[in-house]
Amino acid sequence: MNGRATAWDEAPCGLLTLAPDGTVLDANRTFLEWVGRPAGEVLGRLRLSQLLSVGGRIYWETHLSPLLLVEGRVDEVALELRGPHGRLPVLMTAVVAPDGTGELRVSVSSARDRSRYERELLAARKDADTAAARTRVLQEVTAALSAGVGQDGVAAALLGATRSLGARAATCWLRDDRGQLVPRAATGEELDAAGPLPAGTWPDAAVHHEGRILVPLHGQSSLRGVLSLLPDEGAGAEPPDPATLTAVGQQAGTALDRARFFDRSAAIAHQLQQALLTAPLPQDDRFVVTTAYRPGVAPLEVGGDWHDAFLLDENVLAVVVGDIVGRGLEAAIAMGQLRSAVRAVAGPGVGPARVLDALDPFVGRVPDAASATVVYGELDLRSGRFRLACAGHPPPLLLGGDGGARLVWDGRSTPLGLRVPGRGRTEAELDLTPGDRLLLYTDGLVERRDQPLPARFEELAAVGAELLPLGPDEAVHSLTERLLTPGEGHDDVCLLLLSWRGPT
Template sequence: MTGPASNESRAWSTAPLGLLHLDADGYVLRANDTFVGWVAGQDAGTGVAGRRIGDLLTVGGRIYWDTHVAPALTLAGQVEAVRVEVRTAAGPLPALLTARTRPRDGAIDVALLAVRRRAEFEQELVRARSAAERSTERLRWVQHATAALSHAAGPEQVRAALLAAVAAHPGVAAVRLQTAGGLQAGDPTGGRHPGPDGRLSVPVAGAAGTHGDLVVQVRGRPAEATVDVDALATIAQQGGVALDRALLHERSMSVAHELQHAMLTIDLPHREDVTVSAGYRPADSGMEVGGDWYDAFWVAPAVLALVVGDVVGHGLLAATAMGQLRTATRALAGPGLGPGRVLDRVDGFVVDRETGFGSTLVYAELDTGSGVLAYACAGHLPPLHVTDAGAEFLWEGRSTPLGVHHRRVGPPRRQGRVRLAAGDTVLLYTDGVVERRDVPLTDGLAGLARTAGRPAAGAALTTQVLDAGPNRRDDACVLAVTWSGTAGT
């Protein structure tokens, strides 16, 4: 005979989730067939009734029942979707536990929904999240190293940046760059995995060979972050490229410095009627060779040529253009031409040879017999005339930088003249003496005039001017000529 009661009982027994009826102390009074099947597997005779629910859960679930679920049932009368694991014949079964206390007698109804697939999915999510976090940390580590290496200039700075970037990883206890002895330098297969001593090594390889091995001591404790060897190899490879670049740059700078030094350390003319002195101050950074240069030579027995120029740019190309302009100026100057025509000739050289475009140049000729100084400025700062009464800038004879307005399409370059008194000095200089980003040019020129007006002569004057210059980020040079007014021989 069947009826509503028997149907309800059958539905309770065959429900697709485990159902338990417990007494107030948590002992099983009744369990449906689904739960019994979980616990007993094929052995349907295994008893569940009379057992405490904690004994049917794993150790963690038992502890959680006693410390959280049971107190919550006492205080609130119910709990919902608590994750536990049921002890089954096939192993722990993840389940969501929902329970409610009956107000009448304190008995507890429990429903357990098996979530094995959900647990697997959650574990996959956890693994995927962990992998994404590791990938993010790996990428952040590599990006940090790339940024540090890109800002490093010389080889020593690159090595320091490489070691600092690797040491920033929390799993790295120590790191060094080994170039000889011990490990085989440049071996791409050895040391890629930590040995018993917790060390691993990767080669820092450049285009032409290895710069050594990056030897890393990993911490290795379970709580420490692990070092990704592939990321470490990427950083080491970038370090090799950065070292290649730094060494190439260093060699280029060495050649440029030597070229510039050869052009600046010339034997300046010396005679009793004129005193010529020069000074050069490189930029504080020392990593880029500037285009500042000077020269002085006799155009005629009584005519002294004075030249100061500034080539656009830095480095080996600027040094090469500087040498070409210096040589061209000497070759193109001649008696009777005057500064304006000499600059026209140099302008033609710049246009024809396509070198030194936009460079500035001041060229002056001093007639030592009369004390007349003729000068022309191609985009350059004005000469400074220093007398006993003070200092005055010579603003005449100005025209555009070299190559900008060639004489073939424009008028000849203008020139200025000034007559010197015995003991007067004229200063030619580059922008590094007076220019600074945070100071107006007028203030820099005024400062130069004040400095040059102090009692000093010859090399002492050029040193005084360079030491007082506001700009230490750019090269600077000064050429000074003092006319004594006496007849030369």
């Protein structure tokens, strides 16, 4: 009996016997120490519910006690005992005694270690969720930065992530040509609302300054800009994470390095292309050459489209429109080389087909010019005879002075550098009458992803016929306005409209 009593009192868990109404009939020493009360104060005087926290008491009376009456058992129910040092989390298991007395046998084990483990688990889960959110934001920002074109594109990508970074407004400062930090773009606030930036050396990490968070955008060799954020202090808003902001700043600095190189390359290419496309056109009373160039809308790079017109002699006019495959500085350089090559091989008595024949080996030595498309023609200013050869290029549009319009599908062959063995270049002849016009153009005028090409060709012919009453300059302007919808993406477009007035 003494051995059983010792085992009862020294058990590592609390052991109780309860009357059917919950009164404590017996309790071991472990339980009494947990609640900090002597046996005389508890046994036969208090119910178990009186030793629980308020929430535990309500739960006992409304759920556990009725469940014991019905089921006869409850297992590992989380409750809290009121002890001398505060609340003690426990797990309780209770069964109704099988002897018919209705008494309850109760075991109560400490859940303090388990609660600590659960808290640590919740903290670890919160840390994991925070890390996942940080990674997600970094992935989104990195993807946006990689898609941004030029410094303005990088600034737009940063401002687009303002909400994800925990801010309600932001301003992006970038260095200008003089090396000064100037506000370049803003969202959620006016461009000049961010105030001046502090002077001095910028740290590598994000810093707080007068209610804002400043994220330095360091490039490989110097500071490229600063992202000034106004934190979102609304209800439920998470404060910006400094580590995430610092990582975003590092990614943006690298993107700005690339953007500066891109902007310089694009500027050089634009200057090159404009220098070539704005060369003086030949002037003569017998013809009018009208040209237009519309850069692509979707990308900001230059392309390889070009047009040219020059006199082979006093009675023969050569016109050409070409398109280099690809975009960027390499395409613009290849365009300049091919344009010069056309002028070099063309001459009196050569003819369109032989000009294209001579260009085939040339593009083989200029990789970026491979598969270029060209339409080249020569107009005899005395007779109106027009000879042309088309290497994979869209067909010219003949606009008759009588109001007719048709595409010229004759004289066609493969793009430059893609000769079919045993088959030479072909050419075609047209006899123009005074007042006729011939439109040469690049594929950006007619190609659209959402429309079939034959339908676009039909639209080109219909619009061209409607514009015949207009002068050459107005006709070219109206044609581009009607076929190139504002805001709609298109490739680069070159146009050359040749109007023949007659031999005198």
